[in-house]
Amino acid sequence: MKRLVVLGGGESGVGTALLGKAKGYEVFVSDKGKIKPKYQDVLENNEIDWEDEKHTESKILNADLVMKSPGIPPKVDLVQRLIAANIPVISEIEFASKYTDATIVGITGSNGKTTTASLTYHILKQQLSVGLGGNIGTSFAKQVLEDDFENYVLEISSFQLDDCKDFKPHIAVITNITPDHLDRYDYKFENYIASKFRIAMNQDSNDYLIYDGDDPVISNWLELHPIQSTLLPFSLVQTFENGAFLENENIKITIDNNQIIMPTKDLALEGKHNIKNAMAASTVAHLLKIRKQTIRESLENFHGVEHRLEHVLKINKVQYINDSKATNVNATYYALESMEAPTVWIVGGQDKGNDYTELFPFVNEKVKAIICLGVDNQKLLENFSSMVDIIVETQYMSEAVKIAYKIAKSGDNVLLSPACASFDLFENYEDRGRQFKDAVRNL
Structure with missing residues (x-):
């Protein structure tokens, strides 16, 4: 035995x-x-x-x-x-995949993978037998044992991919690649990129790789390391013969001369990054022969995932937003980019080798005060002290929210978007997000 x-x-x-x-x-x-x-x-x-x-x-x-x-x-x-x-x-992904003949959609990326996986699942389940697993929800292995779905949507982290040898999803998605978890990759970005691309390493010409065609990191890697699968890029600024692109506020997806068109004006999720997430999910659905009408309706009624730009409450005309899932700088970039009002920003936690430079323009333009919520906030203070009038430190979520409540004026946002891991003060990002929501409700 x-x-x-x-x-x-x-x-x-x-x-x-x-x-x-x-x-x-x-x-x-x-x-x-x-x-x-x-x-x-x-x-x-x-x-x-x-x-x-x-x-x-x-x-x-x-x-x-x-x-x-x-x-x-x-x-x-x-x-x-x-x-x-x-x-x-x-990894669990490697182990469980050996015991199923299901069609597997594997989704990885530095940001957007949870939203894209949840949205893909939301569309597919309207017409197919499908399970959602990996880095999200119920264990993939347990579902293989108990449910035996015909399709799986798996959100897969680079750590899970590192322990895959033969894993081969029929459809792979890479949402984007920006520096993250560099502490696990000897502080070498190329090691982390290689880890993400393991999702396609066993694919052949009958398989598909859907990816962000606007991401230079992905495009450069593909040029130097060609893969076997059929490439289906998505983009907000380029057009493709095969893939998804934006034209006159419509998403157009073409696969082998078969085109579908989706209006973006009715998307339930806001922000440019969510148009990309919708493109990725719709491309998967189109490949798996989901009806156009089903895809369109699903995009219109999907309201996102917990702890990702989640609107919690409005108190005295101040909107409190929980983006605890933003555990790296690029995720916080999307959050700050989508802010339309002066923002009190709660940031900090366990730094993973962060470079905050790309946030400077948004902080200068939109952030009125910064609350540092971490055991060691030195790097945040060095980066941002000169940009805002108010920058304070705390190690308690309840105190962070009370300070934000005092600073914020009518029409402002209070945004928890930490850009860091949560393990210095919290059990995980969910725990951090729930504590934020509880503190807001207790104001």
Whole structure:
């Protein structure tokens, strides 16, 4: 009996353990932190051996196969020892994809991947049997075991791709590539780019890569590293024979002379970046033969994902906006770009090697005050102190929101868009976003 060791007892880990057991593996789950009670119950009920708050090496280094949570860096000693022992270390995506013949849509990118994945799923589910998983929602492995959908939309992070070897989505989407997570990639942008492109590494000419044709990072990489799949770019400024582009406020999508046209004026989501997300999702839907009318209606009634430019409340004519999901500079760029009123900006957290230069024009033009919410705000203070009259520091969300409430005047926005990871003060970006919303509701 082959031994599967799962490192990390969260959603993807427990899902992998269940699928592994069903496929005849002897399974052991190990988590250095605490496994949540709901996941402990699942493991107990399925008689799967587990431990938490430690890694017992003797029970791990005898594995035939290891699935590691994407949150565990490859450089940690235990992972290095597994690699040295020639024990394959893979991601949930890699493991689960071997047990399904479904059509897989894999979506990656520095920003927009959650919105694009959620929107793609929202369109496809009107007509197809489809599951949503990966870096979002229910574990992909668990869905393969329990639901056996004919199609999957997977949001996939670079960390998950790093542990893929044979994974081959029929349709791959790269929304964009901007510097992020550089602390995991030896502070080399090209390592991170290569990681994203792993989504297409096993594709052949029957597969598709949908990508932002306006993104120079993607275009340059494709020129130097040609891939086998059929390329379908999308753009706001160029036109393509095959792909999606904007013409007179309409999205036009052409694939092999088959064209569909979508008006942008009725899109539920605002902002230029969301036109691109809509282009990517509609191109997938068009490839999978979804009716034009269905695509159009879905784009009109999809209202976005939690913690992404989410309008929380208006208090005294001040709009409070939760963009906690903006964990890198480029995401915050989109947020600030879409602000139409003077903005009190709550920013900060765990810096991942950020360069804030691209935000300067927006900060000068739109931001009236900055509230730094992090353990170490030195870099923010150095970058922005000279640009605004008010810049303050706090380590409590409730205090950040109270300060914002005092500063903001009628007609202003208060925007939480941190541009950083949340792990210095919060459990994750969802926890940060929920605390923001609770603090706003308590004003």
